Amino acid sequence: MVTVHEPTTASTKIWGSSVQAANDEAFRRLVEADPWVIDVRPARDVLPGYRDNLVLTSGAPMPWRAYTGGQREALIGGALFEGLATDREDAIAKFTDGSIEVGACHDYNAVGSLAGIYTASMPVFVVENRTHGNVGFCNFYEGKEPRRLNYGCYDEGVHERLEHVNTVLAPVVGEAIRRRGGIALKPMIARALRMGDEVHSRNAAASLLFNREILPSILDMIENSVPSVRETMLHLAENDYFFLRLSMAASKTSADAMSVPGSTLVSAMAFSCRGFAIKLAGLGDTWFEGPPPIHEGKLFPGHTEDEITWMGGESPITETVGLGGFAQACALSLQDYQGGSPEVMIERNREMYAITHGENTTYRIPLFGFRGTPTGIDARKVLDTSVLPVMDVGLAGRDGGQIGAGVIRAPRECFVRALDEHGRRYGQS
Amino acid sequence: MVTVHEPTTASTKIWGSSVQAANDEAFRRLVEADPWVIDVRPARDVLPGYRDNLVLTSGAPMPWRAYTGGQREALIGGALFEGLATDREDAIAKFTDGSIEVGACHDYNAVGSLAGIYTASMPVFVVENRTHGNVGFCNFYEGKEPRRLNYGCYDEGVHERLEHVNTVLAPVVGEAIRRRGGIALKPMIARALRMGDEVHSRNAAASLLFNREILPSILDMIENSVPSVRETMLHLAENDYFFLRLSMAASKTSADAMSVPGSTLVSAMAFSCRGFAIKLAGLGDTWFEGPPPIHEGKLFPGHTEDEITWMGGESPITETVGLGGFAQACALSLQDYQGGSPEVMIERNREMYAITHGENTTYRIPLFGFRGTPTGIDARKVLDTSVLPVMDVGLAGRDGGQIGAGVIRAPRECFVRALDEHGRRYGQS
Numbered sequence: 044m045v046t047v048h049e050p051t052t053a054s055t056k057i058w059g060s061s062v063q064a065a066n067d068e069a070f071r072r073l074v075e076a077d078p079w080v081i082d083v084r085p086a087r088d089v090l091p092g093y094r095d096n097l098v099l100t101s102g103a104p105m106p107w108r109a110y111t112g113g114q115r116e117a118l119i120g121g122a123l124f125e126g127l128a129t130d131r132e133d134a135i136a137k138f139t140d141g142s143i144e145v146g147a148c149h150d151y152n153a154v155g156s157l158a159g160i161y162t163a164s165m166p167v168f169v170v171e172n173r174t175h176g177n178v179g180f181c182n183f184y185e186g187k188e189p190r191r192l193n194y195g196c197y198d199e200g201v202h203e204r205l206e207h208v209n210t211v212l213a214p215v216v217g218e219a220i221r222r223r224g225g226i227a228l229k230p231m232i233a234r235a236l237r238m239g240d241e242v243h244s245r246n247a248a249a250s251l252l253f254n255r256e257i258l259p260s261i262l263d264m265i266e267n268s269v270p271s272v273r274e275t276m277l278h279l280a281e282n283d284y285f286f287l288r289l290s291m292a293a294s295k296t297s298a299d300a301m302s303v304p305g306s307t308l309v310s311a312m313a314f315s316c317r318g319f320a321i322k323l324a325g326l327g328d329t330w331f332e333g334p335p336p337i338h339e340g341k342l343f344p345g346h347t348e349d350e351i352t353w354m355g356g357e358s359p360i361t362e363t364v365g366l367g368g369f370a371q372a373c374a375l376s377l378q379d380y381q382g383g384s385p386e387v388m389i390e391r392n393r394e395m396y397a398i399t400h401g402e403n404t405t406y407r408i409p410l411f412g413f414r415g416t417p418t419g420i421d422a423r424k425v426l427d428t429s430v431l432p433v434m435d436v437g438l439a440g441r442d443g444g445q446i447g448a449g450v451i452r453a454p455r456e457c458f459v460r461a462l463d464e465h466g467r468r469y470g471q472s
Numbered sequence: 473m474v475t476v477h478e479p480t481t482a483s484t485k486i487w488g489s490s491v492q493a494a495n496d497e498a499f500r501r502l503v504e505a506d507p508w509v510i511d512v513r514p515a516r517d518v519l520p521g522y523r524d525n526l527v528l529t530s531g532a533p534m535p536w537r538a539y540t541g542g543q544r545e546a547l548i549g550g551a552l553f554e555g556l557a558t559d560r561e562d563a564i565a566k567f568t569d570g571s572i573e574v575g576a577c578h579d580y581n582a583v584g585s586l587a588g589i590y591t592a593s594m595p596v597f598v599v600e601n602r603t604h605g606n607v608g609f610c611n612f613y614e615g616k617e618p619r620r621l622n623y624g625c626y627d628e629g630v631h632e633r634l635e636h637v638n639t640v641l642a643p644v645v646g647e648a649i650r651r652r653g654g655i656a657l658k659p660m661i662a663r664a665l666r667m668g669d670e671v672h673s674r675n676a677a678a679s680l681l682f683n684r685e686i687l688p689s690i691l692d693m694i695e696n697s698v699p700s701v702r703e704t705m706l707h708l709a710e711n712d713y714f715f716l717r718l719s720m721a722a723s724k725t726s727a728d729a730m731s732v733p734g735s736t737l738v739s740a741m742a743f744s745c746r747g748f749a750i751k752l753a754g755l756g757d758t759w760f761e762g763p764p765p766i767h768e769g770k771l772f773p774g775h776t777e778d779e780i781t782w783m784g785g786e787s788p789i790t791e792t793v794g795l796g797g798f799a800q801a802c803a804l805s806l807q808d809y810q811g812g813s814p815e816v817m818i819e820r821n822r823e824m825y826a827i828t829h830g831e832n833t834t835y836r837i838p839l840f841g842f843r844g845t846p847t848g849i850d851a852r853k854v855l856d857t858s859v860l861p862v863m864d865v866g867l868a869g870r871d872g873g874q875i876g877a878g879v880i881r882a883p884r885e886c887f888v889r890a891l892d893e894h895g896r897r898y899g900q901s
Contacts, residue, residue, distance in 0.1 A: 237805040238668040238677050239838070248667050251680040255709045262702045265694045273691045280684045375838035376666040385839050409668070409804035410814050410839070 057307065057423055057465060062325075065305035069324040070400045070419040073308075073364060076297035077174040080289055081225040083217030087163035090151040090180055094163075097144045098122055101159035101355030102315025103330035104147035107138045113195025113354030113443055114316040117158035118145060120197025124205055125162035149311060150328070153180040154295045154357040156287065157193040157439060165205070166213030170228065170292040172300055179296035181288040183208045187281070189343075195354045195443035215275035219260035226256050228293040232366065233405050235286075236416075241374040242290040243358055243367030244381060244435035244448055249286035254279050287358065294360040301419075302327070305469050307462065308400055309420040312359040312432065312453055316352075321457045323422060326464060333456030337431070340438050340449020341382030350440045351447075359434045359453075365403040365418030368433035368450060369395045372410045381435060381448040391433050391450070392417075398424040398432065422458045422465075431455060486736065486852055486894060491754075494734035498753040499829045499848040502737075502793060505726035506602040509718055510654040512646030516592035519580040519609060523592075526573045527551055530588035530784030531744025532759035533576035536567045542624025542783030542872055543745040546587035547574060549626025553634055554591035578740060579757070582609040583724045583786040585716065586622040586868060594634070595642030599657065599721040601729055608725035610717040612637045616710070618772075624783045624872035644704035648689035655685050657722040661795065662834050664715075665845075670803040671719040672787055672796030673810060673864035673877055678715035683708050716787065723789040730848075731756070734898050736891065737829055738849040741788040741861065741882055745781075750886045752851060755893060762885030766860070769867050769878020770811030779869045780876075788863045788882075794832040794847030797862035797879060798824045801839045810864060810877040820862050820879070821846075827853040827861065851887045851894075860884060 087093045098121040100114060110118055119134045127143050128134035137143040148155040153167065161167070167180040186204050190196040220226060231252045238248030254276070264272045279285055301310045306325035313320055313330075320330040335353045342348070361367035371377060372392040375385045383391075389410065395417035396402075402415030420432050431452040440446035516522045527550040529543060539547055548563045556572050557563035566572040577584040582596065590596070596609040614633050619625040621634060649655060660681045667677030683705070693701045708714055730739045735754035742749055742759075749759040764782045771777070790796035800806060801821040804814045812820075818839065824846035825831075831844030849861050860881035869875035 239666050248677060248680070251677070251684060255680060255683070258705060258709050262694065262705065265691065266702075273695075276687060276691060280687050376842075378838065378841070385841055409807065412807070412814055413805075 057462065062305055062307055065303045065325055066308050066400050066419070066421060069301040069303040069306040069308045072175065072300045072303065073297055073419055074404045075174050076172045076300045078170045078172050078228045078293035078296045079225040080168050080220055080228055080292065081171050082169040082221060083166050083213050084169055085163065086161050086165050086167050086180070086182070089167065089169055090153055090161070093151065094144065096127055096142065097146050097163065098125070099146045099148045099151060099153060099155065099159065099161035100315070101148055101155035101157065101357045102313050102317070103320040103332055104150060105315060105317060107145050109317060110145070111316050112441070113352055113439055114158050116195045116197065116443060117160050117192055117354060120192050120201065121160035121162045123197060124192065124202055125164060148357055149313065151180070152178060152295070152299065154291045154360045155193070155355065156291065156358050157437065158195055158355045159357055160192050164209055166209060166217065168289055168292045170289070170296045171225070172296040175300040177296060177299050179292050179299060181292035181295065183213060184282060184284050184288055189444040191445070194439050194445050211271045212275050212278060215264070215269065215271050216257070218264060218269065219257035222260035222263060223257060228289055229405055231256065232290060232293065233407065236370055236373040236406055237409055239374055239376055241367050241370040241377070241435060242286065243361040244437065245374045245377050246286040246290065247283040249290065250279070250283050253286050253289065290366065291358055291360055294364045294366060297364045298360055307422045307465060309363055309422060309432070312363055312434070313357040314353060315355045319454050319457055321453065321461060323461050323465065326461065326468065329464065331457045331461035331464065333454035333460070336451035336453060338438070338449055338451045339382070340447050341380070342438070342447035343445070346440060346446040350442070351438050352441045354439050356436060358436065362432060362434045363420065365399070365406050365416035368392070368435045369399070369418065370406060370408060370416045371435060372408050377435065381450060383450070394430050395433065397428045398430050422461050425458045426455070426462060429455070486891065491734055491736055494732045494754055495737050495829050495848070495850060498730040498732040498735040498737045501604065501729045501732065502726055502848055503833045504603050505729045507599050507657045507722035507725045508602055508654040509597050509649055509657055509721070510600050511598040511650060512595050512642050513598055514592065515590050515594050515596050515609070515611065518596060518598055519582055519590070522580065523573065525556055525571065526575050526592065527554070528575045528577045528580060528582060528584065528588065528590035529744070530577055530584035530586065530786045531742050531746070532749040532761055533579060534744060534746060536574050538746060539574070540745050541870070542781055542868055543587050545626065545872060546589050546621055546624045546783060549621050549630065550589035550591045552626060553621065553631055554593060577786055578742065580609070581607060581724070581728065583720045583789045584622070584784060585720065585787050586866065587624055587784045588786050589621050593638055595638060595646065597718055597721045599718070599725045600654070601725040604729040606725060606728050608721050608728060610721035610724065612642060613711060613713050613717055618873040620873070623868050623874050640700045641704050641707060644693070644698065644700050645686070647693060647698065648686040651689035651692060652686060657718055658834055660685065661719060661722065662836065665799055665802040665835055666838055668803055668805055670796050670799040670806070670864060671715065672790040673866065674803040674806050675715040675719065676712040678719065679708070679712050682715050682718065719795065720787055720789055723793045723795060727789055727792045736851045736894060738792055738851060738861070741792055741863070742786040743782060744784045748883050748886055750882065750890060752890050752894065755890065755897065758893065760886045760890035760893065762883035762889070765880035765882060767867070767878055767880045768811070769876050770809070771867070771876035775869060775875040779871070780867050781870045783868050785865060787865065791861060791863045792849065794828070794835050794845040797821070797864045798828070798847065799835060799837060799845045800864060801837050806864065810879060812879070823859050824862065826857045827859050851890050854887045855884070855891060858884070
């Protein structure tokens, strides 16, 4: 059962009516957002302020020297892929002297999957929030191969697959989207929730629904002999994760609309190799950092717990808007992939109602009688209940590559720090 | 909770070990069946013993004069569609004098959706059970329009849509299937159960999966300028029920493999305007009839309970093999369509374990921790527990057309009669 938790700690000081009004407004903006994918373009052409020597990665911004392990390798791989350096050593030297720059995805209205590497030539989905006018971005899924740049790997195979995205898949998908005049993502996500997805760790239905949506364009394009259409469609048909990047961009574009002074609702969650971080809708672009997330997972055969490493991740933007872990009761077959039992997944999902502002008006859970997903994480409720936000994620291995999947929990420290700053900024409203 | 019911009535007499062995074998054959769709052909070319003047319909065989209401109208519509009569009166005269013949779908290895009309020219899916070698058939979904021949309607619109199936859709789908060398249906059904379908009243995911499966053929066919491909693919993309006929044919082909002397497992369930009927795996082609099913439904706006009419239905072949109502915990979003709550649907699904021989080895329920669906209805358990098999169905209106959806229960009388005959045939083993 869902218990409504009343404030019991010092945070009662920020349970005033003006915060409540700000949260109502932030929540309203979140659930009214209407993300449409309208184009596919190279990052350099559409991400605001992009420079050719810029490589983006997941998490709160950090200087180059702070990146370690797989996330550092991923940045190096990005530089090599983009031809910004001749070899690993050259890349390290150039990152060190600043001739290759590191940036944080969120600062460019983008979100990164795992390490979340963006380089200038990488195509991104351009998603427009037609209610509020803001735009967000996400780049493409690299494919099923466990060795991927966003899991800290870079080699000839990784290079080829990224090149294939750039030159084959992205141009076709982009043209298909443009020929449709853009595609509304929210109805597709809502439908996928009825079809066993939570559109974070499971996107099987959403990917099929997207393929169906572009079908009329694709048929036109084949008739007009547009190149690579066949190859693209066969690739899409095989990749159940294709939609994740659209789900992430839709979520980012929705969450960015939440900005309302005074609000204690979470507007972003992300992590880097250093730790987990959140933003609040009432505190602009400031990140509030904590230690790495708490995890519970299922590893692919042949891997062990001590291999798990953190190399970044911004896909928790989906949980931020009431999807992923906050809709996992829609996607119980994930028990196969990330472990756990249906009972645990259902209970976890229900638990999230205790820390959210409201119930989503579009994203609904069949198992809960179409109750809206728990939406709009309230930092105050997280502290008062000690229920930590849950996220469905892929797990990366120390030596790069995906080694499993599981759930993580955001650490309490982020919420403490965010509310401390909220108190300083807004006083005890 | 699932309760295992021990025999408590007179039917204990047929709880002997030879019946148990027969049921084990029938169950094994059912779950080992491997249905593949291999072709699409006109009924006249592939249904065994088909004649050009034959019209098939759902339920246990009856003489022409026994058909009433919507089912009688559907037979007349079938005759007119096939050009066997010039008008309604002519059709009635010819049915009456036997120059147009009426047959029962099951007698021709076919299954009918609702009234289940087959005529000679209608294309059917040819489904082969690659484990046991038998073949089964089902014709095509007419489309979303509530006025359909299988719901007792016949007019110019119905005629055009059926003609469209014959001349446009079926040839393209057939060629796509042949070019794939046949398509295995069981993995697709198993996957659809993870994606919110129970492949009786909900086929949204399975239809998309089928579209994906034929995609490589479709791309070839477009490149080779095969006509009507575009039209067909756009039609398929819009019709979430397309797969039902494949699910029915797969189920029929699987259930037909169950024939084992002495078995008390149900091998078919169907109804006509007169009543509900079942077959047992141990009693060959004999139908055991009872009154019409017991129902509980949700009507489309503007319709009332007293309009509900029975005009046939053989889609309960899906429940016979552990799908549909026996997998409804996979498809909780059906609550929207057919009424009920998730709790009721889950409890109904669990209840079916009390009357089935075993758990399906391929079809599994994520919500139940991937427990196999309750499979192989044992007539003895139905009588002993008084739990009646549940089915998800569309509801037809007195004046033709679909007016809602809901669940039905098979009447107890069918099981009493079947076990009486079993006792006569096999004694008290």
